[in-house]
Amino acid sequence: MAKLHFREAAFVRATPAKDGDAPPLSLAISSENPVRSYDDRGKEIDEILDHDPANCDMSRATLGLPLMLSHRDHDALSQVGIVEGIAIAEDRTLRGTPRFGTAQTAKDIEADVRAGIRRGASVGYERTRELLRTPQAGGVDAVRYAWTPYSVSVVPVEADTRAGFGRSVDPEPLPTNQNTVMPDTTLTPPPVTPDPTVHIKAGQDTERKRVSAIRASAKLICEKHPDGAEKFRALETQFIEDGKEPAEFHVELLKAIPGTRRAVLMNAENLGMSKRDVADYSILRGIQSCLRRDSLTPDGLEREVHDEMCKRMTGTGVTYAGFLVPPDVNIRARPGPGMHQRDLNVTTFTQGGAFVPTLILTPIIEILRNRMVCLRLGAQSMAGLEGNVAIPRQTGPATAYSLAESATLTKSTQAIDQIMLAPHRVGAFNEYTKQLLLQSSVDVENFIRDDLMKVLAVRWDKLILEGAGAGSEPTGILNTIGIGTVHFATAGTPLWAEVVAFETALAVANADVAAMAYVTTPTVRGNLKTLVKIAGFPNYLWETLAWPGFAGGPDYGVGTGNDGVVNGYRAAATNQIANNRLAFGVFSEAIHALWGGFDVVVNPYTRDIDAVVRITVNTFGDVAVRHAQSFCWSDNAAA
Numbered sequence: 001m002a003k004l005h006f007r008e009a010a011f012v013r014a015t016p017a018k019d020g021d022a023p024p025l026s027l028a029i030s031s032e033n034p035v036r037s038y039d040d041r042g043k044e045i046d047e048i049l050d051h052d053p054a055n056c057d058m059s060r061a062t063l064g065l066p067l068m069l070s071h072r073d074h075d076a077l078s079q080v081g082i083v084e085g086i087a088i089a090e091d092r093t094l095r096g097t098p099r100f101g102t103a104q105t106a107k108d109i110e111a112d113v114r115a116g117i118r119r120g121a122s123v124g125y126e127r128t129r130e131l132l133r134t135p136q137a138g139g140v141d142a143v144r145y146a147w148t149p150y151s152v153s154v155v156p157v158e159a160d161t162r163a164g165f166g167r168s169v170d171p172e173p174l175p176t177n178q179n180t181v182m183p184d185t186t187l188t189p190p191p192v193t194p195d196p197t198v199h200i201k202a203g204q205d206t207e208r209k210r211v212s213a214i215r216a217s218a219k220l221i222c223e224k225h226p227d228g229a230e231k232f233r234a235l236e237t238q239f240i241e242d243g244k245e246p247a248e249f250h251v252e253l254l255k256a257i258p259g260t261r262r263a264v265l266m267n268a269e270n271l272g273m274s275k276r277d278v279a280d281y282s283i284l285r286g287i288q289s290c291l292r293r294d295s296l297t298p299d300g301l302e303r304e305v306h307d308e309m310c311k312r313m314t315g316t317g318v319t320y321a322g323f324l325v326p327p328d329v330n331i332r333a334r335p336g337p338g339m340h341q342r343d344l345n346v347t348t349f350t351q352g353g354a355f356v357p358t359l360i361l362t363p364i365i366e367i368l369r370n371r372m373v374c375l376r377l378g379a380q381s382m383a384g385l386e387g388n389v390a391i392p393r394q395t396g397p398a399t400a401y402s403l404a405e406s407a408t409l410t411k412s413t414q415a416i417d418q419i420m421l422a423p424h425r426v427g428a429f430n431e432y433t434k435q436l437l438l439q440s441s442v443d444v445e446n447f448i449r450d451d452l453m454k455v456l457a458v459r460w461d462k463l464i465l466e467g468a469g470a471g472s473e474p475t476g477i478l479n480t481i482g483i484g485t486v487h488f489a490t491a492g493t494p495l496w497a498e499v500v501a502f503e504t505a506l507a508v509a510n511a512d513v514a515a516m517a518y519v520t521t522p523t524v525r526g527n528l529k530t531l532v533k534i535a536g537f538p539n540y541l542w543e544t545l546a547w548p549g550f551a552g553g554p555d556y557g558v559g560t561g562n563d564g565v566v567n568g569y570r571a572a573a574t575n576q577i578a579n580n581r582l583a584f585g586v587f588s589e590a591i592h593a594l595w596g597g598f599d600v601v602v603n604p605y606t607r608d609i610d611a612v613v614r615i616t617v618n619t620f621g622d623v624a625v626r627h628a629q630s631f632c633w634s635d636n637a638a639a
Contacts, residue, residue: 005037005125025113027083029065029094029152030123034142036215039130042222042229048144050131051092057128057148061086067098068124068153069109080106083152094123094149109154124151155241213246214239221253266385266596267328271308277301281329283600284445287437287615290323290602297323313596322601322616327383327594369454371562371574372461377517377587379464383594389421391591393626421593423620424474426463428455434604434611452617453598462576464592464623465519465583474623477583477590482628484509486582491636494582496533499541499567502584502632509629513586518571520582520638525573527639528566542566582638585631594621 034046050056067081079101086096100110112118125147132144218236222229232253239249268278281301289298297303302323309324375381382389399410430451436444462476469475477483484505488494506512520528528542543565564571569584577583599618606614625631 005127022114025098027096027098027121027152029083029086029096029121029149030125031091031093036140036212038219038222038233039141039143040127042226042233044140044219046136046140046142048142049125049147050144051088051094053088055131055146056088056094057146058086058088059148061094061096061149065096065149066151067100068151069105080109080154086149096152098152113154118154120155122153122155123149124153125149210243210246211240214249217246217250217253266309266312266326267383268326271305271312271326273305273326273329277305278329281305281326282445283325283449284437286323286325286600287448287602287613291434291437291604291613294604296321296601309596320596320599321618322599324596325598325600327597369458370462370576371572372458373519373572373574373576374461374464374587374590374592377519377570377572378515379587379590379592381592381594385421385593385595389593391419391421391624391626393419419591419624419626421591421622421624423595424472424622425618425620426456426459427599427616427618428452428459429614429616431607431612431614434613437613437615448615452600452615456598456617456619458576460592460619460621461574464590465576466578467623474621476623477585477625477631478633480625480628480631483585483625484629484632485635486632487635488638492527492580492639494528494531494541494634494638496541499582502582503567503569505632506585506630511586511589511627511629513630514588516569516584516586518566518569518582518584519577519587520571520573521575521577521580522573524580524582524637524639525564525571542571580637580639582634583631584633589626589630591624591626592621593624594619596620 030049030051032048032051034048037045037047039045065083065086066079067083069078069080080103081098081100083096083098086094089095098113100106100113109118127145127147129146130143131146134142134144136142214236218232221232235249235252239252268281273281283302285300286298286302289300289302290296293299297306302325305326306323309326310320313320313324432448437448463474465476466478467474467476469479484502486498486501486505488498502518503512503516506516525542529540529544531541533539533541562573599620601616601618603614603616606612
């Protein structure tokens with residue numbers, strides 16, 4: 001069947017009754033008024049339906065067009081009448097006479113039309129060919145079409161202001177009922193009757209703004225996601241016809257965006273890896289395979305995993321240069337406590353030392369890095385995501401009322417928006433000798449993994465705390481709009497009451513919903529350990545207590561013993577925070593999302609004359625805060 005288009009109109013006016021009889025209704029079905037629409041390529045246009053008899057196919061209209069309740073339900077049950085006597089008038093409008101059916105629904109609709117309650121009519125039509133395209137200021141072309149009318153519907157929305165029930169080219173004032181007895185105007189001036197067109201005009205303006213907002217949103221989404229344009233246009237038409245608000249349309253649009261779906265994790269289990277495959281997976285073997293094959297992708301198990309992950313990431317907009325590594329594969333562990341290795345070197349080479357290989361004692365002495373705090377304080381990690389993620393969030397409650405026994409409740413609606421997560425790239429590279437990479441040692445495997453992955457983890461921890469939200473950086477907790485602040489009266493010397501104020505700020509906002517914690521710099525920690533709560537008593541702002549983990553969460557082991565207690569809450573210190581500020585919050589309200597896995601790129605060419613290979617690892621992720629009120633920062637230094 002031909003693709004149908006619809007244009008709506010408003011301003012319903014019934015012919016006044018004569019001697020109690022219901023006279024016929026007149027209906028202007030359509031006109032040559034430009035109506036904002038879209039062409040077949042999805043480009044915004046001002047559409048003009050040409051009303052020359054040569055360009056308006058009347059083959060269906062001369063037999064009468066069905067009068068429907070709406071454009072959405074074109075079936076027998078939604079037909080309430082027929083429009084007859086359709087012809088093109090001298091003013092280049094298509095006009096006809098509506099005749100309503102005998103069913104109760106049809107009678108109710110007719111009564112509403114005559115009473116002026118239902119004020120809109122809409123024509124359903126097919127564009128048969130494009131006649132003329134004229135460029136206009138603003139970049140929106142005016143396009144004139146030949147067309148065929150198919151149906152007429154009763155709708156509440158206005159688009160073509162020259163079409164509707166009882167509509168003339170120049171609207172006249174509503175006529176006075178002939179049976180009305182008017183007072184003697186020679187003695188008393190007649191009462192001033194409010195002009196009903198004022199209210200109609202106000203309603204029309206409101207409706208235009210609503211429709212324009214919905215169409216503007218649909219246009220923007222169609223430009224960014226042209227493959228889904230038809231779906232978005234259908235959604236646009238549905239919301240306009242249903243009289244729904246732009247805010248509701250925005251929520252539905254976000255749900256319908258291609259690639260936006262419920263978060264789906266991509267991990268070893270979901271990829272179909274068996275326990276044996278997980279145990280056998282090796283990043284180092286993947287790198288060795290790339291070097292051996294002179295390729296960006298390995299072979300064997302590592303290639304199979306890479307190919308499957310690429311399939312899952314299709315359509316996300318994230319591209320990869322090397323081979324993908326699942327975020328949760330179990331890399332072989334280094335020797336732990338109680339496990340020892342012995343240096344088998346002998347002192348004298350000629351006395352057998354030549355037969356003994358040199359084994360490097362592990363673990364290797366690592367560089368000192370900033371401590372990571374976000375995950376161990378409870379930040380939520382979502383790794384291995386497959387598509388853009390939209391998390392629904394309620395921003396306003398319904399309203400409860402106290403009423404009399406028989407009073408009518410007022411409708412209230414919850415306000416809802418969405419937190420959108422989209423990939424940001426964070427990467428790092430290092431260079432290793434080719435000889436080291438070709439070693440098949442468990443220790444080399446772990447060294448390569450830790451050296452590359454830890455620097456990425458430290459960077460992401462920094463972005464969770466202080467991501468700028470500009471350029472390529474996601475928005476971290478500090479720069480999230482709406483978080484609370486506390487100002488120290490004397491910078492560098494917080495008072496006990498000011499430290500407690502962080503907790504109060506969250507409680508006042510009802511944001512003290514889970515485990516809370518303080519986080520600051522080691523410099524501030526040292527300062528707080530010397531500041532007493534109350535003068536004369538040896539109770540300090542920072543108390544040194546063992547904190548092996550936190551309630552309901554895992555023990556992250558090394559480093560957590562340095563945490564303490566401030567105001568009865570866990571407190572951590574890290575050099576990730578700038579300017580010696582103090583922060584407090586519910587860190588489980590922070591979300592760290594990662595797409596796919598680790599993108600490992602093997603480059604043996606940059607320093608080939610030195611037999612050095614560059615290994616680059618990229619990750620793609622984002623940061624979001626569920627509720628900004630769940631965090632509070634000092635706006636000046638605490639030390």
